[in-house]
Amino acid sequence: MTVRILLADDHPVVRGGLRALLDTIDGLEVVGEVGDGEAAVREVQLSRPDVILMDVRMPVLDGVEATRRIRAAVPETAVLMLTMYDDDATVFTAMQAGARGYLLKGAEQDEIVGAVRAVVAGQAIFGPGVAARILAHFSASPARVEVPFPELTDREREILDLLATGSRTGAIAQQLFLSPKTVSNHLTSIFAKLQVADRAAAIIRAREGGLGESGRGEGGRAP
Template identity: 70%
Template sequence: MLDTATGPIRVVIADDHPVVRRGLAALITSIDGLEVVGEAADGASAVRETQLLRPDAVIMDIAMPGVDGLEATRRIVAAVPDVAVLVLTMHDDDDTVFAAMQAGARGYLLKGADQDDIAHALRAVVSGQAIFGPGVARRVLGYLSSTPQAPGVVFPELTAREREVLDLIARGSSNATIAAQLHLSPKTVGNHISSIFAKLAVASRAEAIVRARQGGLGRT
């Protein structure tokens, strides 16, 4: 996670429309604490720019020529897992939303979001939270609440390790305590927590604890 005391949040913008890229760049650079360090016109370029520049976040469009935004997100998450991907797209259908989540995006906003929404989303995903636009969030929560769970397994969308981490979060453990107990690095714990937040569509540790306890985790 970024320590904002060390400098601004560094952002790469990936969108195949030059006018959109320029508009986003102007918007972001006008906000204190945010800085555009690179741009990409397609998914392959987005991956290269991210690996080269190591920004804190990538604003990712979905529909781009060649490698699309979903595949670019998967490649970025695999190669540079500390970089937060924030999807900004016109697509609000269920398949695209959930594909972006599965690819590892930490946030999903629709184009038309205002300056404050984009700034808030960037800061949130860089700090390890998952964030979705209001309509997208309702869809995600509705989908997850209606998805049947496998018998005997709570939160089957999580990996076994993520369930362990979530259980410890629900017990009130800090990241440092979780790292020590599970013999993981703090960075790995942070990555697991980001994935948990995205899969459960929660935006804070408190929300994750509520969901976990509702599912029976975190109990002694």
């Protein structure tokens, strides 16, 4: 049976290289290409591919949020992340969103093809470097890590963290590949859940909860 594949990457050269690679393999068919996460969600709903190769950082909607929406709307489509980002936060956030596999760009042809077939078959697959990180994570101390502000969604917590560094709405939107209006909507929800009246109060609560530490001392100012 032919495996139908959708490519989602904002770099046309990367998409072209993947298509050229995959089109040489019997039993694999690239059925489309998209350049942002929102288009990926839309195209999956239209073409119903067996698997989508998804980059993490893309405009309009990032790959992690696109994965979450695809898994909710079309759960039969497997998501295989193919990206240059291998930090723990990105890896685990992508897996929590529903990705079945995680490879780094630069993987060999056989590794990519094997991963495509594996995730379509329902297996979880990771590149060697990513697998090592996951094993290290689960072999570490089982001490429970408390998540600050559990009433917030992951995206809201991410935005609050950036707000606590002093970033303004436009800068947050640019960094997360969101529109300023989307960020403003998230901030409204955050203020309501934290029961604070404005940005300044939210920043204080966030910093008390340990957020915003990575951006301190870099010249950012709170609004």
